[in-house]
Amino acid sequence: MNCQSVVNVEDLYAEGRLSPSRTASVRAHIKECASCSARLKDELLSLKGPSASAPKDLKNRMKALLAKIETEEPPPQAKPWAFDSEMWPVVTSIAIYLGLALLLAWTVPGAPSQRYGQAGTEAQP
Amino acid sequence: MTTSAKMTSFWFRACETTLLVLVFLLPTAFFLKTYDGMAIKSTIFEVGTIVLAFAWLFKGMERGRWELPETAQPLALPALALLAWTIIRFATAPRQIAALPDFLKQVLCLVTYLIVLLEFGGVQNARRLFGWITAAAWIAGLYGLCQSLGLDPLSWKGAFGQRVFSTLGGPDSLGLFLALCIPLTLAQWLDPERDSFLRWTDMALLLVLLMNIGWTHSFSARFAAQRVCLATALGLPLFFPSRNSLKTTIMCLVMFVIIGMVSFAGGGQPEFFNEWSHGFNAARALISQSPWIGHGPGSFAAAPSQDGGAFLRMIAELGVVGGALWLWLLGSLAAAALGARRRFIKEGALGESCYTAGLCAATLGLLACTQLTPGPRSLFPDWLLWPLAGMLGGLTMLARRGAFVSVLPLPLREAARHKLYAPAFAIMLGLVVFPIRWFDSEIEHNSALACANAGDWQGAIAHFEMVKPGAESFVAAQYGKANAFLALNKPADAINAYAALEDLSPDYSHVHYQKALAYAKLQDWTDAVASHEIESKLNPSFVTNYDAWSQAALKLGDLGAAEVAADKAAELEPSEPSHKAVLAEVYAAERQLAEARKHPTRVGKGRAAGTKKPQG
Numbered sequence: 001m002n003c004q005s006v007v008n009v010e011d012l013y014a015e016g017r018l019s020p021s022r023t024a025s026v027r028a029h030i031k032e033c034a035s036c037s038a039r040l041k042d043e044l045l046s047l048k049g050p051s052a053s054a055p056k057d058l059k060n061r062m063k064a065l066l067a068k069i070e071t072e073e074p075p076p077q078a079k080p081w082a083f084d085s086e087m088w089p090v091v092t093s094i095a096i097y098l099g100l101a102l103l104l105a106w107t108v109p110g111a112p113s114q115r116y117g118q119a120g121t122e123a124q125p
Numbered sequence: 126m127t128t129s130a131k132m133t134s135f136w137f138r139a140c141e142t143t144l145l146v147l148v149f150l151l152p153t154a155f156f157l158k159t160y161d162g163m164a165i166k167s168t169i170f171e172v173g174t175i176v177l178a179f180a181w182l183f184k185g186m187e188r189g190r191w192e193l194p195e196t197a198q199p200l201a202l203p204a205l206a207l208l209a210w211t212i213i214r215f216a217t218a219p220r221q222i223a224a225l226p227d228f229l230k231q232v233l234c235l236v237t238y239l240i241v242l243l244e245f246g247g248v249q250n251a252r253r254l255f256g257w258i259t260a261a262a263w264i265a266g267l268y269g270l271c272q273s274l275g276l277d278p279l280s281w282k283g284a285f286g287q288r289v290f291s292t293l294g295g296p297d298s299l300g301l302f303l304a305l306c307i308p309l310t311l312a313q314w315l316d317p318e319r320d321s322f323l324r325w326t327d328m329a330l331l332l333v334l335l336m337n338i339g340w341t342h343s344f345s346a347r348f349a350a351q352r353v354c355l356a357t358a359l360g361l362p363l364f365f366p367s368r369n370s371l372k373t374t375i376m377c378l379v380m381f382v383i384i385g386m387v388s389f390a391g392g393g394q395p396e397f398f399n400e401w402s403h404g405f406n407a408a409r410a411l412i413s414q415s416p417w418i419g420h421g422p423g424s425f426a427a428a429p430s431q432d433g434g435a436f437l438r439m440i441a442e443l444g445v446v447g448g449a450l451w452l453w454l455l456g457s458l459a460a461a462a463l464g465a466r467r468r469f470i471k472e473g474a475l476g477e478s479c480y481t482a483g484l485c486a487a488t489l490g491l492l493a494c495t496q497l498t499p500g501p502r503s504l505f506p507d508w509l510l511w512p513l514a515g516m517l518g519g520l521t522m523l524a525r526r527g528a529f530v531s532v533l534p535l536p537l538r539e540a541a542r543h544k545l546y547a548p549a550f551a552i553m554l555g556l557v558v559f560p561i562r563w564f565d566s567e568i569e570h571n572s573a574l575a576c577a578n579a580g581d582w583q584g585a586i587a588h589f590e591m592v593k594p595g596a597e598s599f600v601a602a603q604y605g606k607a608n609a610f611l612a613l614n615k616p617a618d619a620i621n622a623y624a625a626l627e628d629l630s631p632d633y634s635h636v637h638y639q640k641a642l643a644y645a646k647l648q649d650w651t652d653a654v655a656s657h658e659i660e661s662k663l664n665p666s667f668v669t670n671y672d673a674w675s676q677a678a679l680k681l682g683d684l685g686a687a688e689v690a691a692d693k694a695a696e697l698e699p700s701e702p703s704h705k706a707v708l709a710e711v712y713a714a715e716r717q718l719a720e721a722r723k724h725p726t727r728v729g730k731g732r733a734a735g736t737k738k739p740q741g
């Protein structure tokens with residue numbers, strides 16, 4: 001692996017999610033490359049962050065909160081897919097396609113389909 | 126968000142948009158200036174899958190790596206192996222031009238599966254996929270409703286008589302697609318987060334689906350719907366044990382019974398099962414010629430014969446090796462789905478559970494309907510198997526442990542990676558040009574047939590010559606061109622064109638019969654008889670061939686062969702008077718010969734009458 005390959009996979013490496021064989025090759029590179037080694041050391045430190053322990057009653061507080069949500073609020077209903085704001089690219093693409101298709105149907109020269117014409121038979125000379 | 130992260134997200138959205146546009150357009154699009162109004166589906170499929178694949182490649186390029194999560198490996202490896210085997214077999218098989226359209230379909234289907242598997246694992250993706258498929262089902266169903274009421278404004282109105290075919294272009298395909306929408310609609314209905322108004326529309330859609338399946342008057346479609354209902358009745362409660370899923374089971378069983386009663390009252394089962402056994406035997410014969418490695422992908426198109434369902438066809442094309450890889454893929458998917466089922470139920474993942482249930486029932490139903498059912502396969506809905514299977518695999522990955530990711534890094538800096546866009550775009554556009562040119566060829570092919578039907582053979586030849594290699598109708602166009610030469614009374618040109626066709630597809634349609642007619646025009650009776658004989662072996666029930674064969678044999682003076690051929694024609698169609706006329710002619714010639722033998726001085730004259738006298 002070269003330095004750029006290591007740069008491109010280092011987030012996975014830092015999270016410990018890289019496959020064992022790829023991890024081994026990153027490690028082999030770091031051993032020989034001072035700049036990658038220094039950069040990854042910083043990244044690993046920033047990922048760990050200052051150590052802190054969770055409050056002791058966190059579990060109970062979470063349980064109480066969940067129980068409150070379950071009793072008070074109606075179950076959330078997903079927005080109908082058609083009104084999903086992320087759907088506009090699909091709708092736009094289909095609209096563009098339909099426009100193109102109508103344009104094609106009117107402008108492309110060609111005979112009406114010989115399969116479904118008046119004869120209604122499989123037309124082969 | 127950095128620019129690179131924004132671009133990565135953009136390419137992911139591009140992948141998703143392309144997939145959803147594909148699942149919506151493939152069932153709804155048609156174009157009535159090509160011979161098969163469904164040719165545009167192939168174009169949309171090819172262009173769409175190329176764009177999908179490139180959007181995925183661009184996403185990896187932007188990120189600097191392509192990922193394969195450890196959880197996806199058991200489902201991706203069999204598909205990659207099958208893809209590799211398909212490509213190897215195509216590269217080593219003869220007659221690639223005729224096989225190319227089918228081969229491309231197989232490759233692009235596997236590419237779709239892999240991308241959907243790797244990119245669209247979430248329940249939100251499943252919701253969107255189901256939403257757009259059922260939206261397409263609404264359009265197909267409502268158009269079917271119009272057709273059943275006789276309100277079709279388009280030129281193909283009544284192409285299948287009273288039978289409804291809608292945007293799928295054929296009653297069987299329409300029935301199969303709508304049957305597949307049954308589990309998808311019910312899975313949506315089960316989704317605990319679904320809007321209550323939309324749940325009512327699901328029930329309405331179910332009614333539209335059922336009515337349309339009835340109106341197809343297609344035994345195979347109704348039979349398919351029954352199998353899908355059974356798969357859904359079993360699948361939904363297995364994956365989503367709840368009171369609602371029991372309701373869906375009851376609904377499915379009721380539908381199963383209703384469709385069964387309509388189906389058996391409607392008839393058509395003897396032809397269906399007859400075709401089934403015929404296709405099964407034909408496929409078995411083909412498999413026995415090359416059991417291990419098959420005849421190559423797309424070879425069915427190069428040597429058309431009846432097939433006994435997609436699975437046998439695949440073994441004929443890819444051999445036992447291909448069949449084993451396919452079963453490996455199917456087995457991995459089934460194992461993954463069953464494994465995920467336990468986790469989802471245990472952890473109360475309701476959304477994941479109901480969509481996995483719907484996907485399992487739909488893929489199971491589709492497999493049951495296509496893999497062992499004979500008949501010409503259509504791109505849609507067969508293609509739907511692959512995104513559905515990919516989505517099923519993606520959903521089951523959520524339930525698997527294993528956080529490792531295998532990566533293929535791109536050893537380039539961001540600026541250098543961005544410089545790759547221009548050439549990569551050029552390659553993509555270069556590839557997209559092919560399906561568009563093939564679509565243009567389909568329009569030319571249809572124009573050629575229009576000319577031929579109007580008797581303008583020169584015009585037909587000009588249009589047939591515009592059909593490009595790789596287009597689905599390319600081989601048919603070569604056949605049409607040769608037939609047009611024959612109609613123009615240019616038998617020598619026709620024979621050359623038939624020979625060129627035989628290089629592409631040795632036993633295409635009635636090529637040997639047509640070639641025999643061309644030889645007959647050249648008075649080359651020996652070759653004519655030989656071609657008729659080959660035709661009779663390939664198409665033993667093609668009656669017209671026996672009549673022409675008998676005539677050619679008469680000219681050659683082979684009275685025995687002439688009698689056998691004429692007898693065969695009369696045996697196949699006992700009520701047809703023209704066969705008896707041919708037989709009478711043969712008997713007359715025999716009598717003449719016998720008389721000539723009795724009076725040896727007139728022998729020469731008798732022989733001459735048997736060989737040279739032109740027939741009426």
Ligand SMILES: [Zn+2]
Nearest residue numbers: 002003033036
């Ligand atoms: Zn380095």
